Amino acid sequence: MLFTKIFNTSLHHKIIFNTRFYSNKWNPFKRTWNLISNELKFTNKSSIFYPEHADVVIIGGGFIGTSVGYWLKTKAGAGLSVVILEKDLTYSGIQTNFSLGSLTQHFSLAENIYLSQYSVDFFRNIKANLNEDVDIKFFPNGYLVLASDKYADQLEQNVALQKEHGVKNELLTSADIKKKYPWINTTDIKLGCIGTESEGLFNPWALLKGLLFKCHELGTTIVKAEVIGFEMEHQRDVLMEGVAPGSFRRINKVVYKTDDNEEHSIKFAACVLAAGDNSGEIAKLAQIGVEDGLLKVPLPVERREFNIYSIDDENIKANINTPSIMDTSGLWLRRNGLENSFLCGHTPLVNNGVKELLTDEYYTNIIQPSLLNRYNFSKENQVKRLHTEAYDCNIYDDTGILGSHPYHSNLIIAAGFGKLGCHHAPGIGRGVAELIIDGRYCSIDLTRFGFDRLLVNEPLVEFNMY
Numbered sequence: 326m327l328f329t330k331i332f333n334t335s336l337h338h339k340i341i342f343n344t345r346f347y348s349n350k351w352n353p354f355k356r357t358w359n360l361i362s363n364e365l366k367f368t369n370k371s372s373i374f375y376p377e378h379a380d381v382v383i384i385g386g387g388f389i390g391t392s393v394g395y396w397l398k399t400k401a402g403a404g405l406s407v408v409i410l411e412k413d414l415t416y417s418g419i420q421t422n423f424s425l426g427s428l429t430q431h432f433s434l435a436e437n438i439y440l441s442q443y444s445v446d447f448f449r450n451i452k453a454n455l456n457e458d459v460d461i462k463f464f465p466n467g468y469l470v471l472a473s474d475k476y477a478d479q480l481e482q483n484v485a486l487q488k489e490h491g492v493k494n495e496l497l498t499s500a501d502i503k504k505k506y507p508w509i510n511t512t513d514i515k516l517g518c519i520g521t522e523s524e525g526l527f528n529p530w531a532l533l534k535g536l537l538f539k540c541h542e543l544g545t546t547i548v549k550a551e552v553i554g555f556e557m558e559h560q561r562d563v564l565m566e567g568v569a570p571g572s573f574r575r576i577n578k579v580v581y582k583t584d585d586n587e588e589h590s591i592k593f594a595a596c597v598l599a600a601g602d603n604s605g606e607i608a609k610l611a612q613i614g615v616e617d618g619l620l621k622v623p624l625p626v627e628r629r630e631f632n633i634y635s636i637d638d639e640n641i642k643a644n645i646n647t648p649s650i651m652d653t654s655g656l657w658l659r660r661n662g663l664e665n666s667f668l669c670g671h672t673p674l675v676n677n678g679v680k681e682l683l684t685d686e687y688y689t690n691i692i693q694p695s696l697l698n699r700y701n702f703s704k705e706n707q708v709k710r711l712h713t714e715a716y717d718c719n720i721y722d723d724t725g726i727l728g729s730h731p732y733h734s735n736l737i738i739a740a741g742f743g744k745l746g747c748h749h750a751p752g753i754g755r756g757v758a759e760l761i762i763d764g765r766y767c768s769i770d771l772t773r774f775g776f777d778r779l780l781v782n783e784p785l786v787e788f789n790m791y
Contacts, residue, residue: 375589376546379408381761382579382593384552384607385600386411387419388529388747389739391536392754393597395455398543400758408591409540410581412551412603416533422714424633424670425529425747427649427659429468430492430520433483433788434724438490439769440749445523447751451535456542459535465525466660467648470518470789471502471699476653477515479788484518493522509650510699519648526649526659529747536750550581552600555611556590565732567618576611576733595761597737602628602717604740611733619732622779626726626741629673629718632688635711636667638700651789654695668711669696716743722784727753727774728760737761738776 381397383390386409397407419425428448430441447454448463472480484496497517502509541547556578563573578590600607605626609615614623636658649659655672671692688710696708719726719741726741739757742749752769759767766772773785 375548375583376406376408376591377589378406378592379546380406380593381408381595381597382591383407383409383597383599384579385409385598385604386414386537386547387416387599387601388533388536388750389742389753389757390597390599391533391540392750393599393739393757394540394545394754395536395543396754396758397761398540398545400762403544405762406546407540407544408546408548408593410548410550410552410579412549414547414549416530418715419530419533422529422712422747424657424659424668424714425744426527427466427468427525428527428748429524429649429651430487430494431468431470431483431518431651431789433479433486434773434785435486435490436769436771436773437745437749437787437789438487438492440745440752442491442523443752443755443769444748444750445525448525448527448532451532455535455539459531459538461527461529461531461535463525463527465523467646468520468524468651469497469502469506469648470651471509471514471653472516472518473513473653474515480516480518483789492520494518494520506647508700510701513698514653524649532747532750548581548583550583550589552579552581552607552610553588554580556580565619568732576736593735595735595737597739597757597761598624599739599757601740601746602626602715604717604738608738611730611736613730613733619780622776624726624738624740624776625719625721625779626717627720628715629743630713630715631670631673632710633668633670633712633714634692635661635709636669636700636707637709638667638707652695652699654699656692656695656699658700669708670714671695717741717746718743721779722786724785724787725749725753725774726776726779727756727771728776730776731780 383393390409390411394407394409397405428441428444430438432438432441448461451459451461451463470480484494487494495518497519499511499514502514502517503511555576557574557576560573560575561571564570565573576596578592579596580588580590582588598604598607605624608624612620647660649657651657656669657672658667658669661668717740723743725745726738728737730736730738737757737760739753742753755768756766756771759765778785
């Protein structure tokens, strides 16, 4: 089984969110990892095994890809061969993505509400689901959404829908918010809503490592490789609307390149495209967005980068009950671990340019005015840029795309979920496994996330963020 070194630093000493998520004791994960690493260290290149066949190939070993692998092996066991192809097993971008580790149920789409509810259950039982030594530091913490007069009606509609689906939350007036959180300026706030149950913070890096190790434990083959193409075979007996008789071509192999520039291919029955912001480009290799008919519409998933800022202000007294906050302007704020400091950022619009989000002008014209208006910091130098993060953005409607492609029925897409790809990975992975093994969604009906909505031009918009 091919497994390549994932971590650049010792698991003993990796600290994220100012919280040590592994004990100082000799960790079983590290012991297992050393055994694997030592085995590979003394393996000759000629003896490394690259699989040529697999029942399912998963392109992308991030949160969604590893969740799919976990659920496929959990449901089907050793009878199903699964291979994950991941080009960066150091996960350098994910290790410092501070903003991923928050879970909320403030959504306007029922699917997102259900996915969050399942994630809470999965996280609370993380040791039973993955391993006794996995600790994602899940900490229950409310999520406060603020709405100006312009968005108050939308917030009330969202709250009504959420209550219909079992979400525990509470509407707050401007006076209520000011009383509970006196450091928040509420002069332009009409309503707020705070979750009172099943929301919180967690360590996303620990979650990903737990999923990776569980995939390996269950028998998933993980290969460090970059996908460079697909092979197709003609199936002249297939009749499909919009496809000339006898011209249908089915993808049946994925071609990839290793670090040694060697090319290999794997023949598969089903392929899952969960490559994050690379998914759009990889889809083109399957002629999606390149040819006519059902292949005319591209997979509209692109990379989006944005800055995360840290705030240190002694006038704001953060405590264990301080909620994460989503502002009416798109600004978000959350407590940074147990310190009296905060992390903040801005939720960009879909039509914001890729480079625009990182400019000084974007901070000066968009983020800074919202920040100073809402929290009125006494000193500008208390706000410092901490890090630049990236995620996969569906530029069509900013909602994830999930399900089989209408032409390539054996290609299941799971991309464009943005930050929610981490939050909702347990439910998304389970849904993909159900499609492959059961032929339908059995737990949460995620049909509306399908690619078909792009063909008929029916956007599925989440109105939880302003």
